[in-house]
Amino acid sequence: MNEIADRNLAVAPRPRASRLRQAALPVAIFAVLALMPAAAHFGASGYILALMTRTMIYGLAAMSLDLLIGCGAMISFGHAAFLGIGAYAVGILSSHGIDDVFIQLGAALAVAALFALATGAISLRTHGVYFIMITLAFGQMLYFLFTSLAAYGGDDGLSLSRSHVFGLPVLRSDLTLYYVAFAALLGVYLACRAIVASRFGRVLRGIKDNPVRMQAIGFAPYRYQLTAYVVAGMICAVAGVLLANASEFVSPAYVGWQRSGDLIFVVVLGGLGTLHGAILGAAAFTLLAEFLSGLTEYWGMIFGPILVVVVLFARGGLASLLRGTR
Amino acid sequence: MTGDALTAPVLRLTDLRKSYGALRVTDGVSLAIGPRELHAIIGPNGAGKTTLVHQISGLAASDSGRIEFYGEDITALPMDARARAGLVRSFQIVSILPGFSALENVALAVQARSGSSFRFTGDAAAEPALNDVAMTLLARFGLASRAGFTAGLLSHGEKRQLELAIAMAAAPKLLLLDEPLAGTSHEESSRVIATLKELKREVPIILVEHDMEAVFALADRVSVLVYGRIIASGTPDEVRRDPEVRSAYLGDEAAEAMT
Amino acid sequence: MTLTLALVQILNGVQFGLILFLIAAGLTIVFGVMDFINLAHGVQYMVGAYLMAAFTALTGSFWLGLVLALPSALLIGLILEMLVFRHLYARDHLAHVLATFGVIIFLNQAVKLAFGAAPLSVPVPQALAGAVTLAPGLLYPVYRLVMIGAGLLVGLLLYVTVNHTRLGMLVRAGASNAPMVSALGVNIRLLFTIVFGVGAMLAGFAGAMVAPILSVEPGMGDNVLILAFVVIVIGGIGSIRGAFIAAVLIGLTDTLGRFFAPTLLRAVLDPAAASQTGRALAPMLIYILMAAVLFFRPTGLFPVRR
Numbered sequence: 001m002n003e004i005a006d007r008n009l010a011v012a013p014r015p016r017a018s019r020l021r022q023a024a025l026p027v028a029i030f031a032v033l034a035l036m037p038a039a040a041h042f043g044a045s046g047y048i049l050a051l052m053t054r055t056m057i058y059g060l061a062a063m064s065l066d067l068l069i070g071c072g073a074m075i076s077f078g079h080a081a082f083l084g085i086g087a088y089a090v091g092i093l094s095s096h097g098i099d100d101v102f103i104q105l106g107a108a109l110a111v112a113a114l115f116a117l118a119t120g121a122i123s124l125r126t127h128g129v130y131f132i133m134i135t136l137a138f139g140q141m142l143y144f145l146f147t148s149l150a151a152y153g154g155d156d157g158l159s160l161s162r163s164h165v166f167g168l169p170v171l172r173s174d175l176t177l178y179y180v181a182f183a184a185l186l187g188v189y190l191a192c193r194a195i196v197a198s199r200f201g202r203v204l205r206g207i208k209d210n211p212v213r214m215q216a217i218g219f220a221p222y223r224y225q226l227t228a229y230v231v232a233g234m235i236c237a238v239a240g241v242l243l244a245n246a247s248e249f250v251s252p253a254y255v256g257w258q259r260s261g262d263l264i265f266v267v268v269l270g271g272l273g274t275l276h277g278a279i280l281g282a283a284a285f286t287l288l289a290e291f292l293s294g295l296t297e298y299w300g301m302i303f304g305p306i307l308v309v310v311v312l313f314a315r316g317g318l319a320s321l322l323r324g325t326r
Numbered sequence: 327m328t329g330d331a332l333t334a335p336v337l338r339l340t341d342l343r344k345s346y347g348a349l350r351v352t353d354g355v356s357l358a359i360g361p362r363e364l365h366a367i368i369g370p371n372g373a374g375k376t377t378l379v380h381q382i383s384g385l386a387a388s389d390s391g392r393i394e395f396y397g398e399d400i401t402a403l404p405m406d407a408r409a410r411a412g413l414v415r416s417f418q419i420v421s422i423l424p425g426f427s428a429l430e431n432v433a434l435a436v437q438a439r440s441g442s443s444f445r446f447t448g449d450a451a452a453e454p455a456l457n458d459v460a461m462t463l464l465a466r467f468g469l470a471s472r473a474g475f476t477a478g479l480l481s482h483g484e485k486r487q488l489e490l491a492i493a494m495a496a497a498p499k500l501l502l503l504d505e506p507l508a509g510t511s512h513e514e515s516s517r518v519i520a521t522l523k524e525l526k527r528e529v530p531i532i533l534v535e536h537d538m539e540a541v542f543a544l545a546d547r548v549s550v551l552v553y554g555r556i557i558a559s560g561t562p563d564e565v566r567r568d569p570e571v572r573s574a575y576l577g578d579e580a581a582e583a584m585t
Numbered sequence: 586m587t588l589t590l591a592l593v594q595i596l597n598g599v600q601f602g603l604i605l606f607l608i609a610a611g612l613t614i615v616f617g618v619m620d621f622i623n624l625a626h627g628v629q630y631m632v633g634a635y636l637m638a639a640f641t642a643l644t645g646s647f648w649l650g651l652v653l654a655l656p657s658a659l660l661i662g663l664i665l666e667m668l669v670f671r672h673l674y675a676r677d678h679l680a681h682v683l684a685t686f687g688v689i690i691f692l693n694q695a696v697k698l699a700f701g702a703a704p705l706s707v708p709v710p711q712a713l714a715g716a717v718t719l720a721p722g723l724l725y726p727v728y729r730l731v732m733i734g735a736g737l738l739v740g741l742l743l744y745v746t747v748n749h750t751r752l753g754m755l756v757r758a759g760a761s762n763a764p765m766v767s768a769l770g771v772n773i774r775l776l777f778t779i780v781f782g783v784g785a786m787l788a789g790f791a792g793a794m795v796a797p798i799l800s801v802e803p804g805m806g807d808n809v810l811i812l813a814f815v816v817i818v819i820g821g822i823g824s825i826r827g828a829f830i831a832a833v834l835i836g837l838t839d840t841l842g843r844f845f846a847p848t849l850l851r852a853v854l855d856p857a858a859a860s861q862t863g864r865a866l867a868p869m870l871i872y873i874l875m876a877a878v879l880f881f882r883p884t885g886l887f888p889v890r891r
Contacts, residue, residue, distance in 0.1 A: 304691030
């Protein structure tokens with residue numbers, strides 16, 4: 001079940017030096033992201049800024065999925081649904097003239113929580129491959145729902161203008177949006193770290209390691225997994241709100257199962273259960289997609305095989321590669 | 327404590343049944359475990375011992391019958407609820423959290439019974455209240471030097487000891503041990519037997535075991551399970567002399583151990 | 586009039602269901618025997634349709650096209666198995682999902698490169714063109730009837746194979762206890778390859794059959810794949826009987842839902858709202874059905890005991 005994740009285990013307790021080294025990579029990632037706009041200033045700044053904003057948003061979405069797959073052994077193949085819920089909350093509300101980002105965010109979080117609670121309650125009754133497929137199906141259900149919303153663009157999607165903060169259009173600046181996304185990513189990363197290390201997170205990791213053992217000492221996996229499912233869904237909805245703002249557009253494609261597949265790829269590419277790996281994975285993914293699609297219209301013919309090769313050969317992901325401990 | 331509490335059974339099984347298709351694996355088992363006893367359940371391979379353990383612990387549902395634990399009907403409770411009530415089990419195939427340190431394995435069991443686990447902040451691995459208890463237990467089971475080691479990498483005998491430490495950390499009011507000697511070397515098994523001798527003074531135990539030598543050295547009472555039915559129940563001496571047991575069960579190593 | 590229309594919709598539903606069955610059967614056997622999740626099963630259906638389109642255009646004959654398309658679909662399936670899937674059997678489900686997802690991306694683009702993005706069409710063969718009168722006022726296309734017949738025939742064939750041959754016995758045994766089968770000295774590698782080939786060919790056959798009535802285009806396998814997943818999850822993974830029943834159930838629910846939902850809702854809503862809600866609700870029906878089934882039976886209608 002967790003062959004990919006179990007590589008970052010140490011035999012003996014970690015001495016403090018190694019803990020510092022472990023913190024080095026996340027710190028470096030966030031330092032680079034914080035300074036990126038300054039560096040981009042010398043080049044094609046608008047383009048790079050937009051690309052990196054998108055990268056951070058996908059990183060945010062993937063990080064929430066890592067909480068499920070990497071820590072909770074819940075392989076959700078419908079996680080893009082929450083991206084769509086966040087994006088459509090912005091799209092639908094702004095088409096009714098409600099531009100305030102806090103109302104949009106509140107709506108996104110509430111709907112995501114409800115959707116996660118309802119679908120999670122059913123999905124988590126199943127296990128293994130059933131769980132993968134049922135989450136996939138629930139994602140598709142939402143996809144078709146959005147497709148049929150003729151009032152909000154149906155298949156074609158919906159253009160929108162960026163959210164306001166206290167009535168002010170401050171997000172209209174790409175640089176502001178970049179730092180908002182950065183702050184969200186950093187906040188979520190720290191929150192996820194705390195959750196993983198907390199009592200709750202330890203139970204979740206235990207359930208991933210050996211669910212029957214956890215039941216035998218008195219933990220009911222269902223309650224903990226459902227809670228994690230709701231939390232991850234809400235985090236991903238935040239990414240959706242940001243994504244709608246970044247692209248000034250929402251469409252059912254945000255919810256498509258290919259998008260869910262991309263998110264899983266990002267998580268695995270970055271390194272399961274590492275959290276910061278999700279950012280690395282997202283960066284590699286967006287840059288690769290950007291590079292390949294500039295190369296040829298048929299970039300999927302290169303990208304697909306890369307995916308296969310990553311699965312077959314690069315176990316442990318970028319995070320463990322960069323840490324130098326395979 | 328009233329006299330009743332000293333003698334009333336901690337666990338009572340009434341006409342417990344379970345079938346897989348046409349095969350009756352548990353066929354009307356009734357049994358009462360006293361508050362101070364180590365009750366061994368023995369039986370030949372395929373007698374349905376492990377299924378019975380699964381039914382008692384709640385890992386498998388029973389088709390019919392009733393399970394009472396300290397007077398409460400727990401027949402419908404899932405395994406985790408039974409564990410929280412104090413009915414704690416071990417597994418025939420050793421079951422630990424292989425990716426966690428030995429200390430965390432035990433600390434998680436302590437965590438299960440102390441305070442809410444719906445806490446999303448704070449470093450659980452650094453909670454002294456959990457680690458201190460866990461460390462004491464590890465030391466007791468001879469694993470103090472292994473505290474920081476990844477549990478999956480311990481030796482088989484150490485894993486067995488660790489599983490017992492986890493079980494004790496879960497604050498058992500009854501220990502249900504499913505072949506704790508399976509797969510251990512001679513040295514390891516004498517270590518486990520010594521541990522069990524100590525434990526039986528603290529908590530009632532149901533011991534399902536293949537190793538006759540161990541059973542007759544440890545048990546206050548013995549029940550013999552054959553084809554899902556209990557054919558004899560009594561002190562080791564009584565069971566040893568029971569003619570039905572001899573004809574149904576004896577033949578191999580059991581015969582030597584019994585005579 | 587309405588009754589005839591309803592009958593036509595029921596026939597369409599059954600026909601759609603049987604196509605789903607052809608795809609789901611392969612998916613469920615492969616998973617049951619090999620514990621392998623093959624997302625690329627949907628593109629095998631697409632490949633079948635494209636091969637059919639290519640060979641029909643090349644030979645000018647539907648039948649020759651079909652005869653050439655089937656072994657080619659099988660061959661492509663086996664090549665994929667050798668290159669990619671074989672190396673995944675020992676890995677976890679996450680690895681299966683990702684690697685086969687990569688295969689989908691590749692093949693969807695590959696057919697676009699080879700045949701263009703525009704949909705292709707395949708003419709209905711002369712002999713099967715036109716419609717027959719099934720009942721007074723009930724006219725139904727011959728080709729669709731043939732599809733129903735072919736679906737039932739393949740279903741029967743599968744049933745006989747699985748229940749009354751040695752290969753079938755191994756497949757059934759493998760679905761409930763794969764290690765035991767290999768312990769019996771059966772060449773598990775060969776069994777896997779055969780099972781996989783049969784699954785690939787069934788999907789290819791389904792693709793070839795629908796080529797004359799649907800447009801052949803990149804990505805046509807994706808939605809079908811997800812429907813096939815819904816089918817095998819409802820039916821119980823590994824169960825061919827379950828896949829059959831669930832496929833027909835899904836085919837009928839989807840077809841009739843799209844047709845009747847707006848009409849039925851008109852009873853409680855005004856016509857405009859009814860038609861919009863109906864259109865929104867209809868595609869979600871099968872997922873709601875799946876959720877309901879799994880809520881009460883988390884391992885599907887006909888779970889295979891493991």
